[in-house]
Amino acid sequence: MLAFGSQARSAEPILKQMHGTWRSENRLILIDTERMLGNTDDTRPFQRDALTLRNISGRMIVFEIGRKRFIGLFDRNELRLTGDGIADSEILHRR
DSSP states (O other): OOOSHHHHHHHHHHHHHHOEEEEOSSOEEEEETTTTEEEOOTTSTTOOEEEEEEEEETTEEEEEETTEEEEEEEETTEEEEEETTOSSOEEEEEO
């Protein structure tokens, strides 16, 4: 997890990019980088689980929300997502 000194400062731009509610036709993901919390269950809109960043490589981030691991490619208001529970990849948009 990124949380110390220069690592945290270097992660600030990507944290701002990740922050928000991301939607596709089939999926909703809430990413709150200010509190390092997230939600992947649209049937439980007030549920929040820990958001953990595992790896950052440019716009590609490996992260976990609760016990689910994802790989996301962030580009402005578009997120290409793959990971636990996703058969291929999905494109989500920030709302």
